Amino acid sequence: MTARTEPAQHAGMRASNLALVLGEVARTSPVSRAQVAARTGLTKSSVSGLVSDLISAGLLQESAPAATERGRPATALSLAPGGTAGLGLEVNVDYLAAVVTDLTGKPRYHHVVRRDNRGRDVDDVVADLIEVAGTAARSAASQGLPLSGACVAVPGLTVDGAVVRTPNLDWDRVYLADAVRESTGLEVDLENEANLAALGEMWFGGHELDGAPLRDFVHVSGEIGIGGGIVIGGEVFRGAHAGAGELGHVVVAPDGPQCGCGGHGCLERMAGQQEILAHAQVASMTDLIRACEAGDQAALDAVAGAGRHLGVALASVITLLDPTAIVLGGAFATLAPWLSAATSSSISHHTGAITPPRLLVSGLGSDAAVRGAAGTVVRRVIADPAAHLARQAAQGRSVS
Template sequence: MPTPESPLRQAGLREHHLGLVMRQVAAAQRPPSRAEISAATGLTRATVSALVDELLVGRLLSEAAPVPRTGAGRPATGLALAAHGPAGLGLEINVDYLAACVVDLTGAVRHRAVLRADQRPHSPVEVLARLGTLAEQTLAAPDVAGLPIAGAALAVPGLVTRDGVVRLAPNLGWSDVDVPSALTATGAALAGIPLTVDNEANLAALGELHARSGDLADFVYVSGEIGVGAGIVLDGRLFRGARGWSGELGHMAVRPDGPTCRCGARGCLEQYAGQEAILRSAGLAGQQLPPAVALQQIAQLAADAQRSADAQQPVRRALTAAASALGVVLAGVVNLLDVETVVLGGIYAPLAPWLAPVVEAEIGRRVLTVGWSPVTVRASVLGAEAAVTGAAGAVVRAVRDHPAPWLTGGQ
C-alpha cells in the first residue's frame, strides 16, 4: 500500500469523527458525557476524549453540568455546544426590507435587525451598500460582541448561481448582479468573512426544517412576500434542481391570459396571491401604509369579519381569492412531488388561519391521492424571519457538521 495515501485517509477519518461527535452533542436532549458519546458512536473512549479536547480548545464545545447518574461513582461531565463559539451572520434582501441577524452555535438568535424601505427605486450597488451598513451595525451590537463570525449567508428573492451571481430577481429589477464582489466592496464589515448567496425561499425552508427538529421531512415551504417563492424539501434535504433554480412558484400560471407579471409572462401566481395583490384586492393599496402595518390591518379586519360571520367583507374576499390561487398551483406541485405538507411562510404565516382552509380545500379537490394521503397546510414556526434566520443557521450548521476546517483555520 503506497505510504503517501495513509495521511490523507487518516485526515479524512479525523474530520469524519469530529463531525460525528459534534452532531451527537447537537442532537442530544441533555448534555451527553464522553462515555455516552463513545457508546452511541462506537468510537473508543480514548478517541472520543481526544476529539472532545480538540473541540473544547477550538471553542466548539463547552463543558456543562455533570450528567446525573443512577449508580455509584462520580458523575461525568456533560458536553454542550459552545454559545461563545463561532456564529453565523444571516442577511436578507427583499423588495420592501433588508434584514440581518446573528445566530450562535447553539442555534440561538443573538441579534436581529430590519430596515424597512422599498428597494426597487435603488440600484443593486445602493441596496448592497445599505445592506453592508446594516451588517456592520449588527456585528457591532453588544449582544454579538466577542463572537467569532464563521461566515455569512445572504438570502435574495431571485435566481442565484452557485457562485452567488443573481441572474434574475424580477421584483427587484436585478439581472446578472455579482453580489459577493459588490457586497464585500461596500466596506470592511464583511472583509475576510466567507459569504454565500442563495434564494430566500431555499434558506427559509432550511430554517423551517431545522426549527421543527425533524418533525417534517417532505414539504413545500411557500414564501409569501411581494413575490412568491418556494423551498422544496424531500427526504430531509433541500431540492435545488439541476441548476439550483427550483422553487419559482410565483411564476407558475394561474390563468395563462391573466395580467402581465414583472417577469414578462401573464397570469403568474404573484399577480393573484402576492402581497401587493392581496392589498389591492382588499382595497388597501391606495392608503400608502407600510406593508407590515397593512398586513396587521388585514389580519385584524379578517378576524373581525370572522367573528361577525361576514364572508363578503373585502379583506375576507381578498384572502379567499389569494388562497384559492395558491391552492390551484400547490395542488399541481403536490401531484408532481408527492409531498405531505405545505408550510405557509412570510406574510402567509400570520394570515394562515384564513388562507390554510381554502388552500387545503383546493388541494383536496385537485390532488389525485388526497383520499389516501391527506395534505396538511401549516403556518411557519419562524414566520417572517425564516429566511434571514435560516441563512444564519445554515452557517452554524456547516460548522457543526464539518468542524475540521474551523479548527484548522477559523479559530
C-alpha cells in the same frame, strides 16, 4: 471527467467522525461521551479523542457532572455558545435585516431597517447593507463572538455570488457577495430568500412531526412575490440551474393572463399580493388584515380565492414531491386564519389518495430568511468541523 467522489483517507475519516460527534451533540445536548459513543457506533476511546479536539477548538464545552442512576456521573457535553457565530443578512423589497447567531442557533443580535428599496440606486442599497453588516459584526465582536462567515438572503436567483433576476428589485448581475466580503473580511454566501426561509423554519421554527424535526417539506414564502423553498432530506433542493422551487410560477390557470415572468396563469399572477389587494379593494396588507378581522366579505373572498389558487399549486407540488409537510410563511402566515381552510379544501379537491402532508403555519414570519441565513453559517461549521479547525489553524499561523 472529474472524479465523482473524493477518495476516503485517514484525514477524511477523522473529519467525518468529528462531524458525526459534533452533530450528535448538537441534536441531543446535553449528552455524555458514553451516550455519544453508543448512539454513533464509535467506541468510547474514539469519542474521547474526538471530543477533546472539539473542546480545544472551542466548539464543545463540558458542563457540571450530571448524576445518573448509578456509577460515575457523566460529564455533560453541549455546544459552546461562544465557539463561533454566523452573520445573516437580508436584502428585501422593503427592508434590510441582520442577525448574528451563536453556535447553538440562538440569535444574539437582530436589527431590521425598514425602507422601500424599489427604484433606489443599487449602490446605495448595497452601501446600506454594508453598514448594517458592519454594525452587526461590531456587536458580535463586543459579545466575544468570532464570526465564521456570512450569508446574504436576496429575493431572486443567485449564481456564483452574484444576484441575477430579482423580479421585484430589478437587479441584474450585482456582485453582492464580493461587496460584503470586502467590507467585512468574512466568507460570504449568497442565497435565495425563499430557500433560506425554508431552512430557518426547519431549524428554528419549532415544528415537529411525530416527534422528529421536519426534513422533507415545502415552504411557501409570500412577500411581494410568491416564493417556495423545497427541502429534501434536510437540504435545500436547487435543481440543475438553481431555479427549483419557484412555486410562484406554477401554473394554476392554464388559460390565465400573462405573468411578469413571461408565463401564463402562474400562481403569483393569480394569487399574489397585488391581486389579493385589488380583489379586496384595499390599498395595503394592513388594511386587508383589518378588513378580514372586521369580517368584510370582499376581503374574505379575495383571501379565500387566493387560498384556492394556492391549493391548486400545492396539489401539484404534493403529487410531484410527496412532502411530509407544507409550511405557510411570509404573508401567507399572516393571512392563514382566513386562507388555510380554502387552501386545505382545494388541496384535497385536487389530490387523490395520496398521504396528505400536514399544513403548518410559520412561527417565524418574515424573520425566517435572515435567521436561516445566519443558521447556514453555523450549521456549516457543525456539518464540517474539520474544515473549521483547519481555518482556525491557518489564521493562528498567520497571526503569530
